[in-house]
Amino acid sequence: MGITVESMLQAVISGFLLGGLYALMVFGLQIMYGVMKVINVAHTAYIILGGYLTYWIFELYGIDPFVSLAVTMPILFALGYITQMFALNPIVRAPMITSLLVMFGIGSIIEGVSTYLWTADYRSVAPRYAGTPLLTIGGLTFPTTRVAGFLGSILILAALHLFLVKTKLGKAIRAASQDIDAAQVMGVNVTRVYAFTCGIAIATAASAGAIVSMIFAIYPAMRGIFTGKLFCICALGGMGSIRGAFAAAMILGLAESLTGAIVTLQWSPIVAYLLLIITLLVKPSGLFGR
Amino acid sequence: MQAIIIVLVIAVAGLGIGTYYFATLPPPVVKEIRIGASLCLTGAYAESGLMYRQAYDMWVEDVNAKGGLLGRPVRIIVYDDKSDPTTSVSLYEKLITVDKVDLILSPYSSAIVFATSSVAEKYGYLFLNSGGTSLDIHTRGYKNIFMVFPGIAQVYSVGFFEFLDTLPSDKKPKTMAFICEDTLFPVQCIMDGAKVEAEKRGYKVVFTERYVKGTTDLSPLIAKIKASAADVLVGGGYFPDSVLIVKTCKELDYNPKAIWCPVGPSMPDFGGTLKKDAMYVWCGVHFHKASAYGKPFADKFNARWGREPSYHAAVGYAACEILERAIKETGTTDNKKLRDFVAKGEFKTVVGPLKWDERGVPAPAMVTIQWQMANGKLTDVVVWPEAAATHKPIYPMPTWKER
């Protein structure tokens, strides 16, 4: 049924590239949980929104998706900042269900506004290099958009890592995530730090969205599909662990792609959930969890 | 602050109660004829939904310009079901029980028609099915549904296979791959229709798979098909996935000898979206803008809306034509009388003559199109059957690199 060495290798390549994208998508979720202990169920809505903004800019001005990141990321950063300041900071000390429902509400609002602005038709961004393979080695293709997506993820993740480790603000964020009261005593303005963190998280959503709009076609209700997968990655990698998230994202990407190649595409989401179940049964805190 | 919120919430609830009160009043004594429908104005099937909308609107304008029906103005109430069957079901319930429409028109897609026809049957409303061609819709013993398409899902691809039959045996394809969206119509069209036709003729089926509605990444599927080296790819569902299939084939450099998709390539936007990549793709349709019945309608539609109609607009309009004639000749808007009239009659419509068997299924009369350059323009032309064809089919299709 078409299981050849070639198709396996192709699946591995696709899985790898996909994993990189998943890692970028899940990064924002991880930061928000790690620092603020908020499970942002609206994260995927922001990602799709980022995709729509990229689409808009591309359709109106013809600007390449990677270039328009210079605009979309700051916009979504601001959105994240505002979200934290007005929706999440007030309920910082409330039980988890509160922030969950609030973020779900925000996700619904984003979805409704997206549907209103761009309708539910499928949209995709197709710069000239889309739809063509970047390289072809033997019979193996490396689609340009996916490679771009993968490289983009790595770049952004590396940049963020440097930010968190080298800059003052980054260190403040890490301090706040470890011990909020101690950080406050040390003079860290926790409110601002939280808002900043949320801003960064949502900014990464913008970049993920830009890449998603190129590789897939987007529509407002799409966030549901990704939400499930992203949460499986978080569980697998351990909530709050960036390294874990990256590893889990790669594992999921590969597992999905290989399942699609060996068995059938329709079962590949199940793979994510199987991994989730196994993780929860064996080591609930995930691969690298605390 | 909290008090305000509570007051607000109770106010909204009060609104809700108020709504019932108004909903349960009898309809105002206006003489208009109200016709209700839900359409896929947004969502996966929006491309076609809009065609229906424009067809319905155009018909209403024409009818009202001529003084309405039975001396009464006609009004169509259209809701957006977002391409979702359950939403459509509740919208039809609302149209019938709250908006108290006299008549209903069809929604789009077999899945949605399948679900909502139950509502129509429950309340005894005539349902002219101009939205779905799956045979399953008509095998439940319902009395009020009539299919306004000259061809059920299962026969869409027959024209393509008949063409292949004419090729000399060394030029015929050997292997075929079949994929489809996992909803009613595509499954019946591809799996129960095309695949069966292929097996009847002895072609080797090397790949079969369904994908979930809303899947936006088919590369694992196409990669596998490429690895199986199938000569012909038959598959799809509606507009977005047919576009995706063609794009993915190009991206992965998979070069079958032919690609056949239902629905998608019948829409003018197929060429608009894919541009040159749309070339050589095949499709089966109920209506073509260049045909004898179709041309007057296509010209009128183009003049009104500034674009060519797809067969969706045509069948939508045909349903309206049937309704119009039935109302005029029975002199009533009573669903039961209209239904009896339609069941016995034969109607000339923009998709040809239609009459039905006891299940509500008409005799087939479809044509096959292919996207080609005609007079310097990229467009779909009829290539089969020969009697209706304006151009010769092009087979096999050139590889992506050759174009």
Next chain:
Amino acid sequence: MALALLPLLRLEAYFLHVILIIFMWATLASSINIIAGFAGYVNFGHVAFFGIGAYTTAILMRDFRLSPFLMTPVAGLMAAVIGALVGYPALRLRGAYFVIATIGLAYIFETITFNLHWLTGGGVGISVPLPPYPMLVVKTLFYYAMLILMLVEILTIYWIANTKIGLFLHSIREDEDAAEASGVNTTKYKMLAFIVSTFFAGTAGGLYSYYMSYIDPPTVFTLAMTVTMLLMMVLGGKGTILGPIIGASILTLASEAITHFVVSELNIVLYGALLIVVILFLPQGILGILRQRFPRLRRILR
């Protein structure tokens, strides 16, 4: 009592429809209240059990022509059995982990339902054969069915709340470790709460599929439904008996009103906004506020 006599007033079918839907949501919101409100375990995948119940009756009706009115308890049992299987490992998790695990639940069942298309019809869904009676009779039948279901559940919850089960669940919600240390068998009571909650969700689902006469996976396994149930629970007052019913009534009416006056995408925006407003400003729920303002009525407002 008044509710039972309502259909005899020969009201419009639509009216009956809305009230019966209120009963259904009241049942669902109350069912999630058992595990989330009383025990403090917020099951984000609760809708999965609704879906399981819906598919159970749909399949039984399609293949064996067994009347869903009789099969509804079977649907509930099916959901409860799966609830037990899922609950046992899941309830060992706390807080965020439980949430994440359960968010996946609905998606898992949705995917399984899509893939087992020989059983469930996959994406095509199941069209349940229509009841062979006239419309108004049918609506009345469903009205009573939902009413009975809701009443049975309320009685069950009343019983739970007033016996030591309720007390133990309360203690689990407040401080599980302390409860454990005091000798409460937390596992047993958590499981009990979970199974009861899934049973009622499944039963409601079982009636729903027959009522709608068509279901497909995305409809009955949607996360939005769980959120609606939670919202109703919080709006009315979580951990109370009457709270979810109040929440369900208000929200269903509000939703119908919104659909009538705002037919577009703004629908979902308003829904989201309502969610946020209620959560931010009314976390104790209406019952909570009333109890605060009128302490003497506490005994009635439970």
